[in-house]
Amino acid sequence: MPFPKNHEDENGQFTSDEGAAVGGIAADRLRSYIERTERLEEERKALSGDIKDIMTEAKSAGFNVKVIRQIINIRKREPADVEEQETLLDIYRRAIGM
Amino acid sequence: MPFPKNHEDENGQFTSDEGAAVGGIAADRLRSYIERTERLEEERKALSGDIKDIMTEAKSAGFNVKVIRQIINIRKREPADVEEQETLLDIYRRAIGM
Amino acid sequence: MPFPKNHEDENGQFTSDEGAAVGGIAADRLRSYIERTERLEEERKALSGDIKDIMTEAKSAGFNVKVIRQIINIRKREPADVEEQETLLDIYRRAIGM
Amino acid sequence: MPFPKNHEDENGQFTSDEGAAVGGIAADRLRSYIERTERLEEERKALSGDIKDIMTEAKSAGFNVKVIRQIINIRKREPADVEEQETLLDIYRRAIGM
């Protein structure tokens, strides 16, 4: 537990260039977690951009993007679940007269 | 269980003005759930609009809306938790030299 | 502009019972915005709870909550849009052989 | 515009193994958009998993994950904006006596 709940700093002397001294080795681990995460988030963001590009292109080609997303979501789910939900949706719609 | 998982409709004869007949009394219950929910959602939407109005007014008065939201979020939380997190945030920032 | 961007406090003397003195009348307006918003959010939360209760009851009665939500979402949209999307969905599914 | 808004199918003859015939070349483009997106989403999901792993490890090492996320969010923003917001937050808190 590098920085436990009840931690009390003995002093306020830490300055920004002494980071490594805070909590001993812990500061390095912390920095590592942060930087690795930042790198992964950047990659993830790039992928999101790629997906957006594809959708923009699809839209330009005359497709309905929202419907394409629906297709993708359906393909992610178990066919049996999809079927059952669509059946129920039909039943409910009829039940309330839609 | 009005519309159980393995339900098989006996026929496809239901038309929209026979809603009540589908699943017996169940159609009425279903309609009730739906309509009550719709009413509550409308009220909720109205409240969201009211909040938005307040924030617009605050902004006109020169306040920073994002910071007001932070204040509100802080006030929702336990003071002890807020204090602890802010302390940790300080410690971590120093540790990595921010 | 009560607390403009370049504001510099003249001192750090403010204590919690002098709130009204900070920025003159502005502190009262700020408090008002915050408290009104908090009240509205509480009401909104109560409504969310009511909706959840309805869904819990619906589930107990054997309904599929997810499908009920779908129904509500469909009813919110323009019938023409719903129809068009469902048609497109069908077309796309056939196109890719689903 | 492969599947334009006002499209009327001339018939309902399409069957699932004739996908390519629907809208001519368009079906292939559609399939391509979908499959490319699915691949990218899978990669994105993997990255999310990696981030989650890091956070789990950080937690095991005694760090407060929520605070680490705060750090990352702060680092994403312009230092000047961060500084200004923190200053305003202080001012507002004092103003309402927190």
Next chain:
DNA sequence: ACACAAAGTTCGCGTC
């Protein structure tokens, strides 16, 4: 078209 805000969905947590 971009960014912000709202909604829905999913994941982890505490409880029973």
Next chain:
DNA sequence: GACGCGAACTTTGTGT
């Protein structure tokens, strides 16, 4: 061990 609760993230809609 499962269920419900709450928080986090993702996606959708809106307003500039």
